[in-house]
Amino acid sequence: MSTHPIRPYTGIRIIDLTRELGSYATRLFADLGAEVIRVESKQGRGDRQNPPTVAGLDSHQFGGVPYAFLNTNKKSLTLDLASAAGKTVLSDLIARAQIVVYEAGGQTDVALADILAVPGARIVTSVSYFGLTGPYSHFVGTDLIAQSLGGIAWLSGEPDKPPLQLAGQQSVFVTSLYAAAATAIALWDYEATGHGHVIDVSAQEAIAHSLQNAIQVYDLEKRISSRGGEGVRDATEAAFACKDGYVFLAAPLALPASWNGIIQWMTEEGFDGVARLHEPEWAQRATRCTAAMRSEFKLLFERFIVNKTKQEMRENALKRKLVMAPVSKLADLQDDPQLVYRQYFQQVGMPGLDHPVAFPGAPYRLSEPLWQIDRAAPELGQDNDAVLAGLEQSQRAAGGQG
Amino acid sequence: MFPQFLKGIRFADLTWAGAGPFSTKLFSDFGAEIIKVESGSRVDPVRAGGPFKDGVAGINRSGYFASRNTGKKSLAMNLKSQKSRDILYDIIRTSDVVSNNFGPGAMERLGLGYDMVKSIKPDIIYLSMPMYGEDGPLASLLGVGMTISAVTGLMWQTGYQGEGPIGPGTHFPDHAANPYHAAFAIMAALRHRRATGRGLKIDLSQVESTINCMGLPFLEYAITGQERERMGNRSPFHAPHNIFACQGDDDWCAIAVQTDQQWQALCRVTGLTELANDLALADAGGRLRQVDRIEQALTVWTRQHDAKEVMARLQAEGVPAGMVMNSRHLMDNDEQLRHRGYWQTLDHPEIGESQFTSPPFLLDGERVNLRRPPLLGEHSEDLLQQLLGYSAEQVQALRQEGVLE
Structure with a gap:
């Protein structure tokens, strides 16, 4: 158990009825000491099966990879949610919780109305793809659908190809992060005033809130920002192939040290392409954003770096103050010298696996050790006895009132 | 509604550009007092970048700036002068949070390092969010949001099947992962201070924050030892x-x-x-x-x-x-966003009426209404006189000396 009796969310109980979009939100609280109880049907909630599952591991009992990542530090309680007795236990748990996070849609076996009907004040946060109201509220969502209807897919990819989804189920994280921050703020008010709140988070709105300046570009200048950055992104801002992979460079005129540093480096090495970069077209922001200049720079710069490794490129970025870094594979991350130095990755023992697994570490460092992964994602019903005993005890303490 | 959930909480906010201000905006939208400490001689790059109303440039005309700074107060000073530093110390003495997203060492050079700030306000909550964290061999590597995508695997994994990495078309980590991890951490620190009386320092490495948002594919790699190839818009599990x-x-x-x-x-x-x-x-x-x-x-x-x-x-x-x-x-055209009242119109002295995205949720069935962003230095005099008790003559003198910009 926690070695620090008081952590930021110690004493806060959260009933977790999330499946995919909201699970990271409740994990953020759990990592800071909240008691987060996943209430599941006897068969287990469907998110345990979200792919990929792990070969040789019973995903019904242990969950797959997304489940393992999104549910650290949480508890699992199974109830027969179709029975009156099961519903009563859930109501009793909700009555003793400060926060309920609920995910609408899909195979939900708990109704929002039943959560809201439980007496007492608390924060009820609903997380869904399109929100609880409006013409899309019954639409079926997925990460790709949210990235499309939210507008981020339009902005990514290349002009002569389809819009492009971002990797890693980003709508899950964007939505959960907004949900967690809003829930934390509402809890602050609840604790000050005793007023409960209902928060209705929409993944589509969360994505549309995170489109850089595309909304303002259209509103104020009536231009539509599009993928590929044609007319917007500088020729230097892209991933370029080097000897052993790719590097990302940004050296627009707005970052003069980076641009001048590249020119200087090419000059020092006697690279013949540098003369071209001294010509007047390269001194104008507008021309540098055209498709022709982008292709030309790519050819030129890749010729310059064809025999340079990612590590050499990073060393030069540091030395010459260039905005440039390797494009890391996931496989590179545990060898990133900065992340190694900061001991970023955490080894977490996972039930059912005979060896610990590297997890990303804290998303922020606090000057006291308040963030920690105490335990892996729970097995199905792992905490039945403890949660039910705790509930009984608190009911006895309250004089037997249910 | 204009929720006042965070009324009484004050930030001395030195964040600029994208990720930092987007984080502190959430606090001003919920009633906290965010004093945006700016410089007229070294302007927030987002004020200087576009888009601008009607395409006409001006430091108070940027829609990008407007969208990241609703409801804040602007104090514009020459941060290099000793007098402005003293003013800032006075503000910090009355503040709950000091926030910045400069590179490592910049706050120290301004006389605003954590130890200094803590010595004048022992229970301060201090947020730093440099790209790669405060210390370590790559701490001084320069970057923009896309650099963060590059070093976290997000860029590598995002691209068309059989082609090279492309990455998000925006500085994506600046617009969600990092500002809202930071906001969540600040709320946790406020609770911690309420419970213990102690402040906290928050060192948010934007790379470390963003890798959590790549947690699903990373953990798959960590368990299986296999990294998937880029798949464009396809899924390894579902089709079509x-x-x-x-x-x-x-x-x-x-x-x-x-x-x-x-x-x-x-x-x-x-x-x-x-x-x-x-x-x-x-x-x-x-x-x-x-x-x-x-x-x-x-x-x-x-x-x-x-x-x-x-x-x-x-x-x-x-x-x-x-x-x-x-x-x-x-x-x-989007019927859903229109139905839910997602777009808000705010009036502004230089931009006029323009559209803003609401915080992406309904609160008790209503929208969180926004207040317009500040003009550069709009609140300098009010803050000095009303918060710090300076006289009108003192303020006038500071302006003449170039301390206020």
């Missing part, structure tokens, strides 16, 4: 799962079948009975093996239909589908 060209030059609809029932419904709507009846395609594994064939057949159908119609017809039968929205679609 892609973005399809529709009628028109650049109109698209995403279709993401997750279940065998959805597959059958898709075939019904599109009239692809031959595929529906092909037992080899009855489950996801079979469909993944013949994904090219399925996508080609579907594209023939989507090309003949309007993207919005494709979405509506498929969703009516429970098939996950969504047209790919651009900013015009979202602002002018």
Whole structure:
């Protein structure tokens, strides 16, 4: 158990009825000491099966990879949610919780109305793809659908190809992060005033809130920002192939040290392409954003770096103050010298696996050790006895009132 | 509504550009007092960047700045002068949070390092969010949001099948992962201070924050030792799962079948009975093996239909589908966002009326209403006189000396 009796969310109980979009939100609280109880049907909630599952591991009992990542530090309680007795236990748990996070849609076996009907004040946060109201509220969502209807897919990819989804189920994280921050703020008010709140988070709105300046570009200048950055992104801002992979460079005129540093480096090495970069077209922001200049720079710069490794490129970025870094594979991350130095990755023992697994570490460092992964994602019903005993005890303490 | 949940909390906010201000904006939208400490001689790059109202540049005309700074107060000073530093110390003595997103060492050079700030306000909550963290061999590496995408695996994994990495088309980590991890950490620190009386220092490495948002593919790699190749818009688990060209030059609809029932419904709507009846395609594994064939057949159908119609017809039968929205679609045509009152109009002395996105949730059934962003230095005199008790003459003198900008 926690070695620090008081952590930021110690004493806060959260009933977790999330499946995919909201699970990271409740994990953020759990990592800071909240008691987060996943209430599941006897068969287990469907998110345990979200792919990929792990070969040789019973995903019904242990969950797959997304489940393992999104549910650290949480508890699992199974109830027969179709029975009156099961519903009563859930109501009793909700009555003793400060926060309920609920995910609408899909195979939900708990109704929002039943959560809201439980007496007492608390924060009820609903997380869904399109929100609880409006013409899309019954639409079926997925990460790709949210990235499309939210507008981020339009902005990514290349002009002569389809819009492009971002990797890693980003709508899950964007939505959960907004949900967690809003829930934390509402809890602050609840604790000050005793007023409960209902928060209705929409993944589509969360994505549309995170489109850089595309909304303002259209509103104020009536231009539509599009993928590929044609007319917007500088020729230097892209991933370029080097000897052993790719590097990302940004050296627009707005970052003069980076641009001048590249020119200087090419000059020092006697690279013949540098003369071209001294010509007047390269001194104008507008021309540098055209498709022709982008292709030309790519050819030129890749010729310059064809025999340079990612590590050499990073060393030069540091030395010459260039905005440039390797494009890391996931496989590179545990060898990133900065992340190694900061001991970023955490080894977490996972039930059912005979060896610990590297997890990303804290998303922020606090000057006291308040963030920690105490335990892996729970097995199905792992905490039945403890949660039910705790509930009984608190009911006895309250004089037997249910 | 104008929620006052955080009334009484004050920030001395030195964040600038994208990620930092987007974090502190959430606090001003909920009633905290965010004193944006700016410089007129070294202007926030987002004030200087566009877009501008009617395309006409001006430090108070940037829509990008406006969208990141609603409801804040602006104090504009020459931060290099000792007098401005003293003013800032006075403000910090009355503040709960000091926030910045400069590179490592910059706050120390301004006399605002954590130890200094803590010595004048022992229970301060101090947020730093440099790209790679405060210490370590790469701490001084320079970067923008796309650099963070590059070093976290997000750029490597995002791209078309069989081609090189592309990454998000925006400085994506600046606009969600990092500002809202930071906001969550600040709320946790406020609670911690309330419970213990102690402040906290928050060192948010934007790289470390963003890797958590790559946690799903990272953990798969960590468990299996295998890293997946880029797949464009496809899924390794489901098919069809892609973005399809529709009628028109650049109109698209995403279709993401997750279940065998959805597959059958898709075939019904599109009239692809031959595929529906092909037992080899009855489950996801079979469909993944013949994904090219399925996508080609579907594209023939989507090309003949309007993207919005494709979405509506498929969703009516429970098939996950969504047209790919651009900013015009979202602002002018999207019925859902309009129904939910997502767009807010705010008036501004130089920009006039313009549109803002609401915080992406309804609170007790209502929108969180925004207050307009500040002009550069708009609140300097009020803050000095009302918060710090300076006289009008003192303020005038500071302005003449160039301390106030």
